[in-house]
Amino acid sequence: MDTITPTTTPTSAATPGTGPFLSVEDLRVHFPTSDGVVKATDGLTFKLERGTTLGIVGESGSGKSVSSSAILGLHRGSSAQVSGRIVLDGVDLLSLSDEEMRLRRGKEVSMIFQDPLSAMHPYFTVGNQIAEAYRVHNKVSKKVAKARAVEMLDRVGIPQPDRRVDDYPHQFSGGMRQRAMIAMGLINNPGLLIADEPTTALDVTVQAQILDLLQDLQREFDSAVIIITHDLGVVAEMADDVLVMYAGRAVEYGPAKELLTHPEMPYTWGLLSSVPDVKGDTDARLIPIPGNPPSLLNPPSGCPFHPRCAHRDKVPGDLCWTERPELLQGSRGPSHLKACHLANPDEIYRKEVLVEIAPELAEEL
Amino acid sequence: MTQADHTPEDFMTAEQARVLAPHAPSVNPTGAKPILQVENLRKYFPVKSSGLIRRTIGQVQAVDGVSFEVPAGGSLGLVGESGCGKSTTGRLITRLYEPTGGAIRFGDQDIAQTSARGLKPLRREIQMIFQDPYTSLNPRHTVGSIVGAPLQIHDIVPKDKVLPRVQELLEIVGLNPEHYNRYPHEFSGGQRQRIGIARALTLQPKLLVADEPVSALDVSIQAQVINLLQDLQKEFGIAFLFIAHDLAIVRHFCPEVAVMYLGKIVEIADRETLYNRPHHPYTQALLSAVPDVKQAAIGGRRERIRLTGDVPSPINPPSGCRFRTRCPLAQEICAKVEPPMLQVGPRHKVACHFAGEIGKHPEQPVTAKLLGVDDYGTAEPGATPSEIEQGPGFTDTWFDVNTRTVRHATPDQRS
Amino acid sequence: MIAYVVRRLFAGVILLVVMSIVTFALFFASPINPADFSCGKNCSAEQKEQVSRALGFEDSWVTQWGKFAKGVFVGRDFPDDPELRKTAPETIAHCPAPCLGYSRERTSTVTDLIKDTLPVSLSIAVVAFFFWIVGGVLLGVTAALRRGTIVDRGLVGISLVLYAFPTFFIGLLLYKFVAVQWGWVDVPRYTTIEDGGISGWLSGLLLPGITLAVFFMAGYVRMTRAYVLESFSEDYVRTARAKGLPKRTVTFKHALRAALTPIVTMAGLDFAGLMGGAIITESVFNYPGLGKLAVLANSDFDLPTLVGLVILLATFVIIANIIVDLLYAVIDPRVRLS
Incomplete structure (x- = not known):
């Protein structure tokens, strides 16, 4: 994945094998409420190839989970208005009927969720729930499905899988539950796996185990993975590409290495500088982002981040207040896109941000 | 999404100066006396049988022999994974739980066994900040009555002075003092946590036990709250026992950090030592498991120590060293003898038979001679075990694990 | 599971006993003398006392509860008067176990009424x-x-x-x-x-x-x-x-x-x-x-x-x-x- 173009590329003639594996174009998810329309996702565009991982970063309410639910078609049957295109393996998922989409759910796209305790039904055994995911897409007997469930539990590292298959979710530890969720998500060998905060509820050593497992399985199945998280560390270690979301839009998008070492958008700087680093300089300072995430009902005018932006005065005029910056190529090549009016972000980052949050890195540059 | 009705712009101008000031990591005041000394603190919860008559059939050893001290005006961090007993420790110190044994010396008083009545004056001195700003505030009370309640319970100020004090407190924690008559649901998560902090400050405590104070908040808000706590510490000289699972945040906030595993402290040291030269394999594994943003420059996963399996049950903890079932270094002695908390540096204690820096762990147990056992943990006939100081603080002599000799502090290392 | 059931049943029985005691205490603490009703409008003090004794109301409520509880298991006679039993057995109503009391108004045992x-x-x-x-x-x-x-x-x-x-x-x-x-x-x-x-x-x-x-x-x-x-x-x-x-x-x-x-x-x-x-x-x-x-x-x-x-x-x-x-x-x- 070298080049990413912000504009909608013509993929109408796309057939399996050509074009990107997953292409999301101008995705909008709007929720009409009595107070007005909540624009949870408002024009999101990205691409993903098989075998690669996209990290979507943002805070609560940034639209990251809503967007991934839209890929799975989970907003169908609700009042949400979904528009744009979601092309998976040559098929626009938004143009499918509900039944056609259902047959792809869990088979071609599957999802694992943040809290595996609440995401599993408390009244059914773990094995039952995993086998159910297999049987819905494969015409096999219960016995065969259960054997397959045991096999998957074994694959994700549950000890004594033939015995644990009959346990209920509450009898599993947090890490084992998330392993079981992964087994459920991968049992039909989907091409795309969406992991929504898969390790947020887990301890660090367990988190490391789960991330290892995800990477191993991705290699084995050659799946495309979207990992949604607020933890930039997870993104740095897992993702090939990073998409930073703010107020329902992408504000920065590019290869992980490039984006995290040379971020060009003040919100990304804020995320980097507001989280202390476990390995970095002990003199590193903590600079929070002031204020609160914006309302999606009444998003701020111009750049949605301007009310919290410490660098808005560096932009001439009142551009930040009046005009929303488009997601465009920045100063560092065509693969790194940013939505910001700042003319020299790289320099500001190096001179003003990095010296505070990672003095040792600033000296190197 | 409707929060307090100030626009983001107002918020920014009112707060920007305070909030945008970069915050360096906290430093403990030098030479401060400990305000809190915890020694051999234990808390066992009984486990009842499920039979007809409910007998006590075992005990969850949630906290089992924990010793540490918190300097006046300083901070000690308590980290560990879920179920390690760190929150229970916090609740023991605030006496929300009754300790099974051990001492909690606050000032010159042991509060471990004080009666509920005797604790009342103490409740003014030790306050707690809770994790969840959504459930720890009563939704039917206004912010004013939440923050003001301690003043009335303890009958400190006359009734007509309560409101001005409440407003002053709201201002201190960065909230609009005019909002005292609003209800918690009208505030965002970060603002609610500020309310919880204001409540904890009401009685001007000397020690704050902060139990995961930021883990329920969005990342951009976490830093705001951490900075606020640092400001308060500097301004009012409050000591903190900072309990969290996030190693990076603890490192930023606490000059001294203790790592807990299955009810015990396995390593305690100053920040520099603990994060750069940890000696306990669990601390090493924990630190190596934290995903690091800087890894982006290299790509791929960070090299790390893999721990297998789950934390064992605290009802039947493993014999000897509790970490041995998951420890890459474990040998025979670890199952037989519990490693003592051994001081290995000026401000560094570790409980491991094979304590050493990563990759430099000794082949033979460093503790065997001290404990009077051979390298496999069997008692040596005729050997006399050395006295190992097990108090809460640090001493001026320690055991150097590299040279296996006792060393003494140089004058500048003395506390 | 069985232990759980037994424990619950046991607790239920205790609750029932407590409940019946409270019921007795409440009813008999009431200022109305039930004998007034039983006896009718033109009732002399003597008659009233007789009725009261026949109904067993002259005892304290604790004693009455004791009799009631006993009656549930072994049954009882109304009025429970050994002399009367000898002289005029036809005036005695027997209430077999489980006896919940005897209603004079309805000349029937409560058990039968239920x-x-x-x-x-x-x-x-x-x-x-x-x-x-x-x-x-x-x-x-x-x-x-x-x-x-x-x-x-x-x-x-x-x-x-x-x-x-x-x-x-x-x-x-x-x-x-x-x-x-x-x-x-x-x-x-x-x-x-x-x-x-x-x-x-x-x-x-x-x-x-x-x-x-x-x-x-x-x-x-x-x-x-x-x-x-x-x-x-x-x-x-x-x-x-x-x-x-x-x-x-x-x-x-x-x-x-x-x-x-x-x-x-x-x-x-x-x-x-x-x-x-x-x-x-x-x-x-x-x-x-x-x-x-x-x-x-x-x-x-x-x-x-x-x-x-x-x-x-x-x-x-x-x-x-x-x-x-x-x-x-x-x-x-x-x-x-x-």
């Missing part, structure tokens, strides 16, 4: 229970599945109206129009199964059953709707959808199963409460049930009958509670396995 009236109330309650559960839950689920549509709004609206209607009004409406004016059903009259067979029994219970069910049904429509909607927002229902399960499976296997758990709890307790709540329905249709008995006993201060009824109803509530808890353990593995 034996006569309980089947009537139980019949009405069972039929009402059927209507309200089937109707309430089905309509509630329907409303939830069609949330926001005209069906949903209609069901919720109608249930609100019915909820607000007093039971006697609904009973009278049904009686007057359905039975009398339009003649769709026979004028309801209680028929035992022995006399009229199942169909006769049922047809007599149709209108009273519906009358009693309406109030509860209306409540259950709203409650079921709320629980089902809540369960749809559960994470595990989202997981079920993400697996690609058909909507039917998601709804009926995953969402409903969780939503119905609290409804089972409510229904069990409400059924027990229903036994005592049938007073109005029984009065409207003039059925000789527990409710009617309670009204009559209350009007002439027939203490033994009232005490017997209170204890009976309390027993129902306690038993229902135990059954509900056991059902819970059957439904929810988290309760069963912890």
Whole structure:
């Protein structure tokens, strides 16, 4: 994945094998409420190839989970208005009927969720729930499905899988539950796996185990993975590409290495500088982002981040207040896109941000 | 999404100066006396049988022999994974739980066994900040009555002075003092946590036990709250026992950090030592498991120590060293003898038979001679075990694990 | 599990004992002397004392409770007077175990009174229970599945109206129009199964059953709707959808199963409460049930009958509670396995 173009590329003639594996174009998810329309996702565009991982970063309410639910078609049957295109393996998922989409759910796209305790039904055994995911897409007997469930539990590292298959979710530890969720998500060998905060509820050593497992399985199945998280560390270690979301839009998008070492958008700087680093300089300072995430009902005018932006005065005029910056190529090549009016972000980052949050890195540059 | 009705712009101008000031990591005041000394603190919860008559059939050893001290005006961090007993420790110190044994010396008083009545004056001195700003505030009370309640319970100020004090407190924690008559649901998560902090400050405590104070908040808000706590510490000289699972945040906030595993402290040291030269394999594994943003420059996963399996049950903890079932270094002695908390540096204690820096762990147990056992943990006939100081603080002599000799502090290392 | 059942039963028995003591204490602390009622208007002080002794009211309530408790297990005689037993055995009423007391007003043991009236109330309650559960839950689920549509709004609206209607009004409406004016059903009259067979029994219970069910049904429509909607927002229902399960499976296997758990709890307790709540329905249709008995006993201060009824109803509530808890353990593995 070298080049990413912000504009909608013509993929109408796309057939399996050509074009990107997953292409999301101008995705909008709007929720009409009595107070007005909540624009949870408002024009999101990205691409993903098989075998690669996209990290979507943002805070609560940034639209990251809503967007991934839209890929799975989970907003169908609700009042949400979904528009744009979601092309998976040559098929626009938004143009499918509900039944056609259902047959792809869990088979071609599957999802694992943040809290595996609440995401599993408390009244059914773990094995039952995993086998159910297999049987819905494969015409096999219960016995065969259960054997397959045991096999998957074994694959994700549950000890004594033939015995644990009959346990209920509450009898599993947090890490084992998330392993079981992964087994459920991968049992039909989907091409795309969406992991929504898969390790947020887990301890660090367990988190490391789960991330290892995800990477191993991705290699084995050659799946495309979207990992949604607020933890930039997870993104740095897992993702090939990073998409930073703010107020329902992408504000920065590019290869992980490039984006995290040379971020060009003040919100990304804020995320980097507001989280202390476990390995970095002990003199590193903590600079929070002031204020609160914006309302999606009444998003701020111009750049949605301007009310919290410490660098808005560096932009001439009142551009930040009046005009929303488009997601465009920045100063560092065509693969790194940013939505910001700042003319020299790289320099500001190096001179003003990095010296505070990672003095040792600033000296190197 | 409707929060307090100030626009983001107002918020920014009112707060920007305070909030945008970069915050360096906290430093403990030098030479401060400990305000809190915890020694051999234990808390066992009984486990009842499920039979007809409910007998006590075992005990969850949630906290089992924990010793540490918190300097006046300083901070000690308590980290560990879920179920390690760190929150229970916090609740023991605030006496929300009754300790099974051990001492909690606050000032010159042991509060471990004080009666509920005797604790009342103490409740003014030790306050707690809770994790969840959504459930720890009563939704039917206004912010004013939440923050003001301690003043009335303890009958400190006359009734007509309560409101001005409440407003002053709201201002201190960065909230609009005019909002005292609003209800918690009208505030965002970060603002609610500020309310919880204001409540904890009401009685001007000397020690704050902060139990995961930021883990329920969005990342951009976490830093705001951490900075606020640092400001308060500097301004009012409050000591903190900072309990969290996030190693990076603890490192930023606490000059001294203790790592807990299955009810015990396995390593305690100053920040520099603990994060750069940890000696306990669990601390090493924990630190190596934290995903690091800087890894982006290299790509791929960070090299790390893999721990297998789950934390064992605290009802039947493993014999000897509790970490041995998951420890890459474990040998025979670890199952037989519990490693003592051994001081290995000026401000560094570790409980491991094979304590050493990563990759430099000794082949033979460093503790065997001290404990009077051979390298496999069997008692040596005729050997006399050395006295190992097990108090809460640090001493001026320690055991150097590299040279296996006792060393003494140089004058500048003395506390 | 068995240990759990035994423990619950044991606790239930203790609760029952405490409850009966409290009932006694309350009734006998009352300033009204029940002997006044028994004796009639033109009663001399001497007669009154005699009656009082015959009823056993001269003892302290503690002693009376002791006698009552003994009577439950071994039966007792009224009046329990050894002399009288010798001289005039025909004036003594024997109350065999389980004896809940003797009503002088009705010249019958309370146990017999209950034996006569309980089947009537139980019949009405069972039929009402059927209507309200089937109707309430089905309509509630329907409303939830069609949330926001005209069906949903209609069901919720109608249930609100019915909820607000007093039971006697609904009973009278049904009686007057359905039975009398339009003649769709026979004028309801209680028929035992022995006399009229199942169909006769049922047809007599149709209108009273519906009358009693309406109030509860209306409540259950709203409650079921709320629980089902809540369960749809559960994470595990989202997981079920993400697996690609058909909507039917998601709804009926995953969402409903969780939503119905609290409804089972409510229904069990409400059924027990229903036994005592049938007073109005029984009065409207003039059925000789527990409710009617309670009204009559209350009007002439027939203490033994009232005490017997209170204890009976309390027993129902306690038993229902135990059954509900056991059902819970059957439904929810988290309760069963912890």
